[in-house]
Amino acid sequence: DTGVSQDPRHKITKRGQNVxxxxxxxxxxxxxxxxxxxxxxxPEFLTYFQNEAQLEKSRLLxxxxxxxxxxxSFSTLEIQRTEQGDSAMYLCASSWGQGINNEQxxxxxxxxxxx
Amino acid sequence: xxxVGLHLPTLSVQEGDNSIINCAYSNSASDxxxxxxxxxxxxxxxxxxxxxxxxxxxxxxxxxLLNKTVKHLSLQIAATQPGDSAVYFxxxxxxxxxxxxSFGAGTTVTVRA
Numbered sequence: 001d002t003g004v005s006q007d008p009r010h011k012i013t014k015r016g017q018n019v020x021x022x023x024x025x026x027x028x029x030x031x032x033x034x035x036x037x038x039x040x041x042x043p044e045f046l047t048y049f050q051n052e053a054q055l056e057k058s059r060l061l062x063x064x065x066x067x068x069x070x071x072x073s074f075s076t077l078e079i080q081r082t083e084q085g086d087s088a089m090y091l092c093a094s095s096w097g098q099g100i101n102n103e104q105x106x107x108x109x110x111x112x113x114x115x
Numbered sequence: 116x117x118x119v120g121l122h123l124p125t126l127s128v129q130e131g132d133n134s135i136i137n138c139a140y141s142n143s144a145s146d147x148x149x150x151x152x153x154x155x156x157x158x159x160x161x162x163x164x165x166x167x168x169x170x171x172x173x174x175x176x177x178x179x180l181l182n183k184t185v186k187h188l189s190l191q192i193a194a195t196q197p198g199d200s201a202v203y204f205x206x207x208x209x210x211x212x213x214x215x216x217s218f219g220a221g222t223t224v225t226v227r228a
Contacts, residue, residue, distance in 0.1 A: 002160065033215060042204050042218025043159065056215065091158050104216065106158030
């Protein structure tokens with residue numbers, strides 16, 4: 001257990017429905033990241049927060065995706081009008097530091113299946 | 116696109132033997148690399164990192180070697196144990212001063228009893 005928790009661990013939904021995932025990082029960590037991982041591949045970066053500010057979004061993050069970190073603590077990732085291609089593991093990670101190259105601690109992920 | 120990649124998608128090793136997992140990168144300016152281990156149903160777990168001003172770094176039963184001349188790094192696991200069965204990823208920030216990580220596709224290590 002890294003100290004990063006994600007909820008739910010599994011989500012099955014029908015195409016077209018909206019889903020929301022939650023990530024609780026390690027409490028003192030100022031940075032929070034979302035990644036997506038498909039079967040047999042490494043995680044792919046989606047977006048990143050420093051405190052409550054969303055500083056970068058990948059081009060993988062279409063308009064149907066939105067992420068928030070309202071108080072600089074937990075974060076939510078919402079996917080609207082889900083598509084079968086959204087089926088993947090969604091990983092959250094957090095880190096602490098003022099500089100680059102700080103160890104990222106990953107949560108267990110939320111596995112999304114879109115039927 | 117990804118800037119790091121692994122040579123082999125799978126590796127089968129006898130328990131007690133040493134494992135070597137390889138990774139090639141393309142950006143000669145890359146200055147920081149990390150190895151992660153991901154067990155089934157879990158998120159990636161940090162194993163060890165190395166900066167470009169080093170050629171070698173050792174941890175507990177693991178050693179990472181960095182060859183900047185050929186842009187190659189490797190993870191060596193000594194006396195491989197059943198608990199080492201997992202997918203191993205090398206990762207790096209895709210650009211200098213970048214916070215996010217770019218991962219390779221991973222090598223699945225299976226330990227034979």
